[in-house]
Amino acid sequence: MPARDPVPVGTMPDGRPILEARLEGDGLGVTVLNLGAVIRRLDFHGHPMVLGRDDPHDYVAKTPQCGAIVGRFANRIAGGRFTLDGISYELPRNEAGRAHLHGGSRGFSRRNWTFADVADRSLTLTYRAADGEEGYPGALDVTCTYAIAGPGALRATLTAATTKPTIVNLTNHTYFNLLLPPEGFPAPAIDDHVVEIPADAYLPVDEAQIPTGEIAPVAGTRFDLRRPTRIGAQAFDHAFVLGRETVAEPRPVGRVTAAGSDVALTVLATAPAVQVYDGAQLAKAGLGYAARTALCLEPEAFPDAPNHPGFPSAVLRPGETYRQIIEYRFTKETTR
Structure with a gap:
């Protein structure tokens, strides 16, 4: 299908347009907003896969x-504080006043990006994040490319360069449910989804969901997802350790199936960890979704x-x- 120019679908509070573009091919239909680089729709052979x-x-x-690129630092930073090269930085504590979450109150997910191609x-x-935006040092130039990479495959490539030493941790925050009805709403619970994560270790957290600093083996715990495991009533908002460094080419980091669906989702990535989140807070968004009606990998x-010297570094330098x-x-699987 020939490429089409992005079309306006709404307006930001400051009057700038919200634009949308679409990709189609190899069984996929994907719509993307310039707002947050959001994956707004992702259909596989016409069936919705995401909220x-x-x-x-x-x-x-x-x-x-939902569906956004989150940053400058995805996930949590304890107390909204970190020190880099002897300089202390204060970030917004936008999660219950205790932690900095997903880059702050706006972060990258609520900024207007530019369709470059x-x-x-x-x-x-x-997207260019200004020096000091949300408290982070350095102007950061970020690029996100979504590409249909083969049958049923959507690849996101994220790059960034900085003008000062800073910390960077980018991810996509799409919510998946393999049992969505054709219209995509309402979303059923994810209890019958089955998850497999090839991780030998995970990061225990405290009551504020902040890593304690321990890298713990999954063996003998409920976090052992190395074999397909039904989610059921289990709660997950934890990072699973895939390695100690970023690798050059994506490797499998998770697989999801669901009883009643003939679709399997395999997630591949270059990152050293994968956060598994059960969508427990979805109901609080006021969008009509019940809790635990989608999951994120x-x-x-x-x-x-930045606050754990024993963790792999997230520092980016000029x-x-x-x-x-x-x-x-x-992929299509045998009906379960």
């Missing part, structure tokens, strides 16, 4: 980062990495390029 909003204005304030099978968005750096690849690969 999405009909009203684009919901993405300005209401959605919990829209081709037949890929589109690229860019968020490839990323270790949460709160002259370096941050790079993260995430691929969502959908």
Whole structure:
């Protein structure tokens, strides 16, 4: 299908347009907003796979980062504080006044990006975060390219460069449910979803969901998802450790199936960890979703990495390029 120019679908509070572009091919239909680089729709052979909003204005304030690129630092930073090269930085504590979450009260998910290129099978968005935005040092130039990478495969390539030493941790925050009805709403519970995560370790957290600093083995715990495990009533908002460094090419980091669905989702990524989140807070967004009606698999750096010397570094310096690849690969399976 020939590439089409982005079309306006709404307006930001400051009057700037919210634009949308679409990719189609190899069984996928994907619509993307310039607001937050959001994956608004993701259909596999015409069937919806992700939570999405009909009203684009919901993405300005209401959605919990549905489908968005989150940053400058995804996940949590304890107390909204970190020290880099002997300088202390204060960030907004936008999670119950205790922690900095997903880049702050706006972060990248509620900023207008620019469609830099829209081709037949890929589109690229860019965003420049100012020096000091949300408290982070350095102006950061970010690029996100979504591309249809083969049958049922959508690949997101994220890059960034900085003008000062800073910290960077980008991910996509799409909510998946393989049992959505054709109209995509209402979303059923994820209890019958089955998850497999090839991780030998995970990061225990305190009562504020901040990593304690321990890297604990999954063996003998409920966090052992190395074999397919039905979610049921289990609660997850934890990072699973895939390695100690970012790798050059994406590797499998998670697989999801569901009883009653003939679709399997495999997530591949280059990141050293993947956050598994059960959508427990969805009902609080006021969008009509019940709690635990979608799940997220968020490839990323270790949460709160700047405050744990034993965690892999999330520091980016001038002259370096941050790079993260995430691929969502959908396949048809035997009906369960």
